[in-house]
Structure formats: C-alpha cells, structure tokens
Amino acid sequence: MTARFARRLDGMRASEIRELLKITQQPEVISFAGGLPAPELFPIAELKIVAAEVLDREGPRALQYSTTEGEPGLRETIARRMNSQLGTAVRAEEILVTSGSQQGLDLTGKVFLDDDDEVLCESPTYLGAINAFRAYRPRFVEVATDDDGMVPEELERSVAGCRHPKLLYVVPNFQNPSGRTWSLARRQAVLEAAARHGLVVVEDDPYGQLCYEGTTPPALASLARGGPVIYLGTFSKIFCPGMRVGWLAAPREIYEKYALVKQGADLHTSTLAQCQILAYLERFDIDASIARIREVYRRRRDAMLRALETEFPPGVTWTRPRGGLFLWATLPEGVNARDALVRALERDVAFVPGGSFFPNGGHENTMRLNFSIMPEERITEGIRRLGGVLRELCAAPAGTTGPA
Ligand SMILES: Cc1ncc(COP(=O)(O)O)c(C=O)c1O
Numbered sequence: 001m002t003a004r005f006a007r008r009l010d011g012m013r014a015s016e017i018r019e020l021l022k023i024t025q026q027p028e029v030i031s032f033a034g035g036l037p038a039p040e041l042f043p044i045a046e047l048k049i050v051a052a053e054v055l056d057r058e059g060p061r062a063l064q065y066s067t068t069e070g071e072p073g074l075r076e077t078i079a080r081r082m083n084s085q086l087g088t089a090v091r092a093e094e095i096l097v098t099s100g101s102q103q104g105l106d107l108t109g110k111v112f113l114d115d116d117d118e119v120l121c122e123s124p125t126y127l128g129a130i131n132a133f134r135a136y137r138p139r140f141v142e143v144a145t146d147d148d149g150m151v152p153e154e155l156e157r158s159v160a161g162c163r164h165p166k167l168l169y170v171v172p173n174f175q176n177p178s179g180r181t182w183s184l185a186r187r188q189a190v191l192e193a194a195a196r197h198g199l200v201v202v203e204d205d206p207y208g209q210l211c212y213e214g215t216t217p218p219a220l221a222s223l224a225r226g227g228p229v230i231y232l233g234t235f236s237k238i239f240c241p242g243m244r245v246g247w248l249a250a251p252r253e254i255y256e257k258y259a260l261v262k263q264g265a266d267l268h269t270s271t272l273a274q275c276q277i278l279a280y281l282e283r284f285d286i287d288a289s290i291a292r293i294r295e296v297y298r299r300r301r302d303a304m305l306r307a308l309e310t311e312f313p314p315g316v317t318w319t320r321p322r323g324g325l326f327l328w329a330t331l332p333e334g335v336n337a338r339d340a341l342v343r344a345l346e347r348d349v350a351f352v353p354g355g356s357f358f359p360n361g362g363h364e365n366t367m368r369l370n371f372s373i374m375p376e377e378r379i380t381e382g383i384r385r386l387g388g389v390l391r392e393l394c395a396a397p398a399g400t401t402g403p404a
Contacts, residue, residue, distance in 0.1 A: 008135045024350045030382035032369040033350040035176060035325055039373075041293050042240045043280070050279040054272070062275045068263045070097025070247070071274040077281050078233070078247050086208070087222035088231070090249045096258050099269045101206055101234040101246035103262075105129050108167070108202055108230065109136035110261045111254070118162040121169045122150055124328075124357035124366070126176045126204065129169055138166070140359035147319070149182025152189035159197045168199040173216055174207040174324025177357045177368040181322055184217050191220055195227030200254075204232045207324040209290050212298035214322060221249065228254060235277060237325070238290050243273040297325070303376040304369065304383060311387030313394045318369075325372040328354065331365040335393050338364060343389045349382045 024031035054062050069075065075095040082088045098104045105128065113119070113136035121129070123142030130140065141162060144154040149172060159165050170190075172182040182190075194201050203220040221231040234246035250258060262268070280286070304327065308318055318329040331337060337353035344351065354366025371379060 008137060011134050011137070012131065023345065026348075029345075029348045029350055030374060030378050030385070031350045032371070032374070032379075032382060032386075033352050034373065035370055036373045037237055037241060037293070037325075038296060041289075041296060043284070043289060046280060046284050047276065050276050050283060053283070054275045054279050057279075058275055062272050064271060066268050066271040066274075068096075068259050068268045070095065070269060071271070071278055074274050074278045074281075075247075077278060079249075082221075082231070082233070082249060086219040086231075088219060088249070090221070090231075094249050094252060094255055096248050096250070096255060096262065097269045097274060098232075098246045098248055098262070099266055100236060100241070100244045101204060101232040101248075102128055102132065103265065103269075104230075104232040104246060104248040105132035105202075105204070106135070107248075107258050107261050107265065108169075109133045109138075110265075111257045112166050112200060113138045114164075117164045117166040119167045119169055120155065120158055120162070120165060120199065121359070122171065122175065122178075124177055124354060124363065125169065125359065126171055127356050129204065130357075130359045133167075133169070134359075141165075142358060142360055145178070145180065147180060149180060149186040150190050152186065152193050155190055155193050159193070159199070165197060165199055167202055168194050169202045169204065170220070171204045171207075172220060173205055174210060174321055174326075176207070176324070177326050177352070177354065178328040179319045179321025179324055179326045180328075182217065187217060187220055187223055191223055191225065191227065191229070195225065199227065201227060201229040202232065203229055206232075206234045206237050209238050210294055210297060210325070211323040212294060212301060216323065230254065238293065239277065239280070239286065243270075243277060245269060245273050245277055294323075297372050300371045300374070300376055300379055301327070303379045304371040307380045307383035307387075311383050313387065313391045315394055316390060325370050327369050327371065329367045329369060330354075331367070331390065332394055333365060335390075336364045337367040340367065340386075340389050340393055343392070344386055347385045347389065349385045349389075351386070 024033050075092040078095050079090050079092045115137045117138045118141050119133050119138045120141045120143055122145040141158050143158045144151050208216045221229045228251055231249040315332040319327050321327050352368045355364045
C-alpha cells in the first residue's frame with residue numbers, strides 16, 4: 001500500500017543542519033556546523049542535587065500530568081526575570097511554558113497561519129523557524145537586513161507587496177545565523193511600521209543574555225507600543241537544551257489561543273523538567289553560571305575572529321558578532337559554499353552553507369560558522385584548514401566551482 005501524505009509535507013525538507021550533525025558527531029571533525037552549547041558548561045553536579053531534591057520535595061506530583069500553561073512557580077520566576085532583565089511588564093498569567101522555543105515557533109504557525117499568508121522575516125533567518133512555519137504553507141517575504149538589523153524602509157516596501165501579511169518573525173539579538181544585533185533606532189522604527197500594518201511581531205530571543213561586549217539593547221517586547229509582540233525565550237542556551245524547556249510571553253487574548261493549540265500538541269511540557277529548572281533557579285545562581293558561559297564563548301569568538309583575519313583570503317567578509325553563537329561569512333560572488341563544504345569535510349571541518357537560511361533560495365556564497373562548541377585551539381586549526389579550502393576555490397577560474 002502506498003501511504004498518501006498531507007499536502008503540507010510538499011515543501012518540507014530535512015534540515016540540512018540535522019543531516020550534517022550526524023557527520024559531525026565523529027570526534028576527529030572540527031565542527032562549526034551545529035548551534036550546540038558547550039557541554040562542559042552544563043550544570044551536572046547541580047542537576048544531580050536538584051533531581052533528588054525535586055523527588056524528595058514534590059514526590060509523585062513531579063511525575064504526574066500537569067497544566068498546559070506550566071508550573072505556576074516557574075511562570076512567576078520567568079515573568080520576574082523578564083521584567084527585571086528586559087524591562088518588560090509581563091504577568092505570570094501571560095507566560096506559557098513550551099517544549100523549547102522551537103515549539104513556540106510551531107504553535108505560532110498553528111495559531112496564525114493559513115495557506116498563502118505572508119510571514120515577513122529577516123534575510124537570512126533561522127532555519128528552524130522556516131521549517132516550523134513551512135508546515136502551515138505560508139509565503140515567506142524576506143526583508144533586507146544590514147549590520148544594524150532589519151531596514152524599516154525595506155519592511156514598508158515588502159508589506160506593500162503582500163496580500164495577507166500576518167507575522168513579522170525576527171531574532172534581534174545576536175541573530176542565528178548572522179550574529180547581527182539590531183540597533184535601538186531600528187527596533188523602534190520596525191515596531192512602529194509593524195503596528196501601522198497590523199503585523200503580529202514574533203521576537204525570538206534565545207541569545208540575548210549571551211552578550212560579550214557592551215549591553216544587549218532593549219527587547220522589542222519592552223518597547224512595543226500598539227501592536228502585539230510575542231516573545232519567545234528558552235533555557236537551552238543559558239542552561240541546557242536537553243531539558244526542552246522554553247516559554248512564550250503573549251498578551252492574554254493571544255495567549256489563550258496558544259494554550260489551546262498546545263493542549264493538542266503535547267498536553268504540557270515535562271513536569272519533571274520544569275520542577276528541576278525551578279528548583280535550580282531557587283537554589284543556585286543562574287546569572288553567575290551565565291557569566292561563566294559568556295566568558296568561555298567570548299574567548300572562542302575572539303579565537304575565531306583572530307584566525308579569520310590571518311587565514312581567510314581577500315574578498316571574503318564576515319560579521320563581528322557582539323554575542324551569541326555564530327558568525328556569518330560571505331564569499332566572493334560565484335564561489336559556492338556547498339562546494340567549500342565538500343572540500344572542508346575531506347579535511348574534517350564542517351560548517352553550514354548559508355543558502356539554507358534564505359527561505360526563497362539563493363545566496364549560495366554565504367556560510368554560518370559556530371564558535372561555541374570547539375575549544376580555542378581547534379577553532380584556530382579548523383579555520384586554518386577552511387582558509388586553505390577557500391583560497392583554492394577563490395583562486396579557481398570562474399566556472400570551475402560548479403553552479404552558483
Ligand atoms: C533563533 C532560534 N530560535 C529557536 C531555537 C530553538 O531553541 P530551543 O527549542 O532549544 O529553545 C534556536 C536554536 O538554535 C534558535 O537559534
């Protein structure tokens with residue numbers, strides 16, 4: 001019997017990064033491919049303590065079904081942290097605990113998108129969001145983005161060409177994949193334009209606390225005037241991703257729709273994981289732990305930037321992220337990053353070709369480089385090998401590098 005699948009699968013492909021991650025599991029590979037936090041920084045000793053404590057204190061409650069909205073204590077703590085760190089004014093009743101912020105993206109598609117609705121996004125944007133939204137069959141409209149973030153005039157121009165503009169999906173802090181951070185002026189101007197055009201803004205912020213220079217600009221959720229902003233947060237990059245605990249903050253009217261569709265998706269996020277995170281937050285100093293993570297990643301970023309200066313050939317440019325896990329390199333026009341990847345893998349180096357981060361294709365001369373997972377000396381060695389590959393490709397006469 002041939003299975004007949006839903007139409008929504010037509011446009012869906014396996015994430016290139018997930019496929020690549022299978023290769024990069026091999027220990028000899030120097031991987032700049034994934035977006036993994038450094039495992040040596042996971043709070044294992046502390047988690048052993050809280051795991052026992054939660055079972056002693058909560059008993060079977062920690063193993064029972066619980067409410068869709070999430071553990072009340074955790075929702076309170078998240079709201080308090082958001083308000084003190086981001087300057088928001090959210091209430092615990094506006095926090096929905098999700099199974100990672102990835103679930104927040106999927107629920108967003110379910111709540112807002114009908115076939116052919118338009119999702120406006122940065123160009124490039126987060127691949128996991130493209131994949132999550134694609135299941136709801138929208139049209140992606142990429143809005144030009146420069147080193148200061150989304151360009152408001154370009155947003156205006158893009159909306160003018162839309163028939164059913166619904167969502168504006170953005171990652172304003174240390175973006176995945178580009179590493180860029182929006183200026184305050186851009187945040188204000190984009191919010192203004194979004195409100196004027198009735199767009200719901202989805203602010204995805206897994207990296208805001210991983211700032212290595214200066215301070216993170218105010219969250220869109222704290223600046224919003226008029227139009228709704230849905231904020232997606234996560235413990236994945238400041239604690240550990242395996243627990244699969246994130247959250248979203250949304251005005252109550254929108255929040256209720258999210259709670260409704262989450263019920264159908266998974267009833268609720270793991271009670272045990274929520275209890276353990278809450279116990280950790282009560283007993284240990286997560287901000288001190290985040291400060292340690294920042295220090296390690298800052299050194300790794302610096303090692304990568306130093307190596308790029310000496311190893312990458314002229315004509316290649318890259319971003320200088322002030323935080324987060326990634327930087328973004330652009331090769332000369334006509335040089336294909338997928339060709340570079342084939343050669344890099346032969347030298348046991350992996351990265352993600354940038355084309356995957358553009359929902360409408362193109363931009364094959366770009367690449368995303370992660371700097372959080374490898375120690376400094378392996379970063380230096382990996383960039384040396386990658387520089388060799390790029391020198392070969394950039395020196396090859398036009399037409400010998402395959403289709404661009
Ligand atoms: C921009 C962005 N959003 C969402 C996610 C998903 O994170 P999680 O589901 O682990 O919270 C990631 C993960 O890399 C990301 O980079």
